[in-house]
Amino acid sequence: MAKRILMAGNKAAGEGAIQAGCMAYYGYPITPQNELTGYMAANMPRHGRVFLQAESELAAVNMVLGSAAAGVRAMTSSSSPGISLKQEGISYLAALQLPAVIVNMQRGGPGLGNIGPGQADYWQATRGGGHGDYRCIVLAPHSVHEMFSTMTLAFDLADKYRMVCMVLGDGRLGQMMEPVEVPDNVHPSPPPKPWALNGCSGRPAQRLCSLLLDENKLEALNARLQQCYREVQKNEVRWEEVGVDDAEIVMVAYGTSARVCKEAAREARKAGLKVGLVRPITLWPFPAKPIREAAARGARFLVVEMSAGQMIDDVRLSLERPAEVHFMGRTGGNVPLAPDVLEYLRQMASGKAAARKDY
Amino acid sequence: METGLQIAYQKPQSLRRTRTHYCAGCGHGIIHKLICEQVDEFGVRENTVAVAPVGCAVLAYDYFDFDTCEAPHGRTPAVATGIKRALPDRFVFSYQGDGDLAAIGMAEIVHAANRGENICVFFANNAVYGMTQGQMAPTTLVGQQTSTTPNGRDPKNEGYPIKMCELLATLQAPAYIERVAVSSPQNIRRARKAIRKAFQTQLEGKGFSFIEFLSPCPTYWRVDPVTAVKELERRMIPVFPLGIFKDWEQSE
Numbered sequence: 001m002a003k004r005i006l007m008a009g010n011k012a013a014g015e016g017a018i019q020a021g022c023m024a025y026y027g028y029p030i031t032p033q034n035e036l037t038g039y040m041a042a043n044m045p046r047h048g049r050v051f052l053q054a055e056s057e058l059a060a061v062n063m064v065l066g067s068a069a070a071g072v073r074a075m076t077s078s079s080s081p082g083i084s085l086k087q088e089g090i091s092y093l094a095a096l097q098l099p100a101v102i103v104n105m106q107r108g109g110p111g112l113g114n115i116g117p118g119q120a121d122y123w124q125a126t127r128g129g130g131h132g133d134y135r136c137i138v139l140a141p142h143s144v145h146e147m148f149s150t151m152t153l154a155f156d157l158a159d160k161y162r163m164v165c166m167v168l169g170d171g172r173l174g175q176m177m178e179p180v181e182v183p184d185n186v187h188p189s190p191p192p193k194p195w196a197l198n199g200c201s202g203r204p205a206q207r208l209c210s211l212l213l214d215e216n217k218l219e220a221l222n223a224r225l226q227q228c229y230r231e232v233q234k235n236e237v238r239w240e241e242v243g244v245d246d247a248e249i250v251m252v253a254y255g256t257s258a259r260v261c262k263e264a265a266r267e268a269r270k271a272g273l274k275v276g277l278v279r280p281i282t283l284w285p286f287p288a289k290p291i292r293e294a295a296a297r298g299a300r301f302l303v304v305e306m307s308a309g310q311m312i313d314d315v316r317l318s319l320e321r322p323a324e325v326h327f328m329g330r331t332g333g334n335v336p337l338a339p340d341v342l343e344y345l346r347q348m349a350s351g352k353a354a355a356r357k358d359y
Numbered sequence: 360m361e362t363g364l365q366i367a368y369q370k371p372q373s374l375r376r377t378r379t380h381y382c383a384g385c386g387h388g389i390i391h392k393l394i395c396e397q398v399d400e401f402g403v404r405e406n407t408v409a410v411a412p413v414g415c416a417v418l419a420y421d422y423f424d425f426d427t428c429e430a431p432h433g434r435t436p437a438v439a440t441g442i443k444r445a446l447p448d449r450f451v452f453s454y455q456g457d458g459d460l461a462a463i464g465m466a467e468i469v470h471a472a473n474r475g476e477n478i479c480v481f482f483a484n485n486a487v488y489g490m491t492q493g494q495m496a497p498t499t500l501v502g503q504q505t506s507t508t509p510n511g512r513d514p515k516n517e518g519y520p521i522k523m524c525e526l527l528a529t530l531q532a533p534a535y536i537e538r539v540a541v542s543s544p545q546n547i548r549r550a551r552k553a554i555r556k557a558f559q560t561q562l563e564g565k566g567f568s569f570i571e572f573l574s575p576c577p578t579y580w581r582v583d584p585v586t587a588v589k590e591l592e593r594r595m596i597p598v599f600p601l602g603i604f605k606d607w608e609q610s611e
Contacts, residue, residue, distance in 0.1 A: 024445055050444045054437070055470035062434035062467075066441020069428045070408065070449075074441065092431050197426040197442065199449055201405035207420040209411070209429040 003182045009147045010174040013077070013103055013167065014039035016151030021188030022101070023072040024050035026063040030082045031115040032171035033105035037077065057082040061089030061102070068098040069208050071196025073155050073188075077103035079171070080121050081112060083129075090164055091130030094225070095210035097195075099158035101151070102136075103167045105174040106306075108333030116333020117171035117256055122310035125168050126284040133222055135229045136164040137236065138283040140254040144178035152188065159190050161232055168283060170306065172256045172335060232285055239287035240279040243269065247276030249348055250294045252315050253304040254280050256335060261304050264341035271342075273349050283311070288318035300324040302348060304336055326355055371395035373404045375424045382489075384584025386574025387415060389541045390483055390550070391422050394452070397554050398425065401562065403450040410439045414456035415489040433464025436471035439478045450561060452479040458488045461497040461521050468527070475532030475566040479557040482523060482569065485576035486595065493579030497521040500598055505579070520598055524571050528604035535560045535568035536605040540596060542575065542588040549601070556606075565607045573599055 007015070014036050017025065025044055027037035037053070044051035050067070054060035060076045067074035078086060083104045093100050106121045108114040125138045137157050141150045150167055158165040197208060212218035242265055244250055249268075253261040258279040268275035276299075278290045291301070301323060303312040309327045316325055328344050330336045347353035370376070373395040381387050398404050404425050411419040413432035420427035430438040430453070439453040460468050460482050468480065487505055488494040494507040498520045502511040512520075524538045535557060539550035550572060557568035573595050575587035582590060603609075 024441065026441070052440070052444060055466050058434060059437040059440075059467055059470065062431060062437035063441035063444070065430070065434075066410070066428070066438040066443075067445040068441075069438070070442045070445035072445045074445070088431050089434070092429070096429065197408045197428050198446055199406045199408060200424075200426050205423070205425045205427070207427045207429075209420060209427075211417055211429060 002184065005180050005182055006177055007144060007148070007180045008035055008175060008177050009144045009169060010035035010105065011039045012144045012148040012180050013151060013169070014043065015180070015182060016148040017075055017101065018043060018047060019182070019186045019188070020152040020155040021073050021190060022049070022075050022155065024064070024067040024074040026052050026054050026060040026074070026076050028054050028057050028060050028078065028082060030079045032107055032117070032174050033077050033079045033103065035174070036103065036105070057085035058088065061086040064100050065089055065093055065096070065098060068093065068100045069096070069197050071193040071198055073159070073190055075101040075103070077105070079105045079107045080109050080118065083121060083124070087130035090136065091132050091134065092210060093164050094128070094134035094136070095132065095221070096208045097162040097225070098208070099162050100164050101154045101158055101167065102164060103169065106168065106170040108331070114333045115171060117173070117306060117335060118331070118333060119170055119255060119257060119306035120308070120310065120331065121168070122283065122305070122307060125166050126286070126314070134225060135284055136166045137161070137232060138166045138168050140168050140281060140283050141173065142255050142258045142279065144173070144176060145180045147173060148180045148182070155188070155190070157236060161228055163228070163232070168255065170256050236282060237285045237287050237289070238281035239290060240281060241290055242277040242279070244276035244278060244290060244294055246274055247294065247299055248274040249302060249345060250291070250299045251275065251277045251302045251304060252280070252291065252311065253277065254283060254311065257304045257306055260336050260338050260341060263338040264345060267338065267342050268345050271346070273345055275345055286314045286318065291315055291318040292320055295319050295321060295323040300326070300348065302326045302328060302344065304341060305329045306335060307331060326353060371399045373398040373424050375422055377421050380418055380421070381415065382578040384575055384577035384587050385415070386485060386541045386572065387483060389547060390481065390572050390574065391419065393547070393551050393554050394481060395423065396551065397558050400555070401558050403562070407450045408442050408446070410435050410442070410451070410453040412453070412455040412459040414459045416454055416456055416483065417490065419454050433459050433462070434467055435459060435464060436467040436476070436478070436480060440471055440476050443476060443478050447477070452481060454481045455483070456489070457482070457484045457486065457496040457498040461523055472527045472533045472567050472569065473530050475534070477561055477564060477566050479561050479568045479570070481554070482571045483574045484523070484571055484599065485574045486520070487576050487579045489576050489579055500594060522599060524569070524604045527569055532567060533569060533605050534566035534607040537603045538571040538573065538599060538601050540573035540591060540601055542573065542591045560607065571599070
């Protein structure tokens with residue numbers, strides 16, 4: 001029997017990771033994700049698993065690297081400034097083709113910013129973030145239950161493709177409480193990891209290294225990585241559509257912004273406006289198809305983000321012909337409000353909207 | 360065929376037959392061999408996971424014939440922590456140079472030591488960054504010329520050499536800390552004994568052990584190999600005294 005539990009998003013991510021068979025968690029304090037670290041401190045040892053508070057974000061991500069290299073499911077979590085510090089380790093994880101899960105409960109930036117929710121780490125998450133040609137799979141839950149269920153998907157994808165899978169939430173999703181359906185008797189089954197470093201008993205010694213001084217060997221590694229990323233693009237694009245089929249205006253938003261847009265879309269429909277929503281679930285690979293198809297039908301677009309405009313780049317890159325793309329964003333830890341989005345939709349519908357609405 | 364001859368000396372089984380990339384007179388080769396000897400002696404080759412640093416010893420996995428992982432610069436003890444915590448029954452050691460350990464990786468080494476991680480850390484101190492053309496290291500001697508201290512290290516500008524054994528010995532958790540030198544047959548025998556003690560410390564679950572090796576770098580000390588070991592004994596040992604700084608057996 002599944003249990004229905006009222007939980008905050010941060011704790012739901014922790015419980016989701018435990019259910020997904022995460023064997024090692026390494027954290028470092030930063031708001032607004034501390035409840036996740038606290039949840040793991042309280043619960044990982046109870047399950048006989050590893051919890052360790054690291055001395056820094058750098059140490060935490062490199063402990064993840066060590067545990068991932070040893071062949072176990074490992075994760076860390078943080079919020080924007082801490083994720084910046086983890087980029088070194090993420091680049092190494094990508095180069096070593098190590099599976100790992102990293103949760104980013106984004107906050108207001110740049111710099112120290114504030115502890116309000118943000119979505120301004122989109123570029124960092126979807127373009128790699130650290131040095132070199134690499135990608136992370138980026139998942140964007142938009143509810144507390146989805147925060148929970150996404151963790152199993154994150155570990156499964158990380159293992160399947162030997163990649164870093166980032167769960168991109170925000171401070172609002174981390175702090176808000178909603179019911180979570182927690183199933184019983186979950187038996188995660190990570191695939192075999194013959195590449196793991198666990199002692200060379202019965203096999204030749206092996207290594208994990210990204211230092212390839214021979215240019216052609218390093219190019220071959222890059223070719224393998226790109227081949228893997230193409231597979232991910234082919235197989236793993238996920239999104240949700242709400243009322244897109246007949247929509248004249250299609251909103252594109254993820255995470256907390258998508259919740260706001262769902263409400264705005266409902267109200268717009270009541271007011272007789274043909275409005276739909278594409279909610280990317282994978283931010284990388286980005287769901288270009290529903291946007292391309294809506295554009296082919298002549299739809300116009302409104303991208304809503306808690307940033308100065310980052311995902312809008314991917315919406316534009318998804319188009320194969322010119323289309324009207326509007327943007328509405330809040331920054332600084334602010335969340336766009338549904339009535340404001342609705343008002344902008346009305347202006348768009350009546351042809352009065354400027355191409356951009358900032359605060 | 361029975362010849363009556365006995366093998367008096369041979370390459371450790373855990374050391375690969377590899378053409379060395381180290382410079383003439385470098386100490387890393389000696390330290391690699393001493394570690395591999397103990398891997399053989401304790402019979403842990405198939406149970407070992409090592410972590411290689413960034414620096415001259417970045418290619419350690421070309422020499423070690425057991426599982427070895429790369430680590431970002433200075434994060435070696437954090438990677439070793441992640442391996443050991445995931446697989447507590449494996450023998451885990453990290454290998455680092457002075458820039459990796461005492462500059463960029465200072466936080467990682469201090470905190471791994473302070474947690475008493477049940478790992479061994481082997482620290483090659485040659486008072487210079489060898490991999491990147493001989494810059495000043497945290498352990499560079501006062502007055503020592505390097506590519507970034509062309510007039511010699513000036514304490515007014517660059518401070519003094521950091522003594523890692525003494526620093527880590529202030530912590531409560533570490534089980535075994537010793538400084539040795541690979542400068543003479545006598546000192547190398549002492550180094551072998553120190554490594555053996557470090558292995559024993561981990562295998563008996565006593566916790567964190569740290570062996571610092573004073574090691575010659577003729578290339579960036581700009582002397583010949585014979586002069587380098589003489590210089591090591593004449594100039595380095597007075598600043599970095601050899602000896603045991605912490606021993607769980609003495610405090611038990």
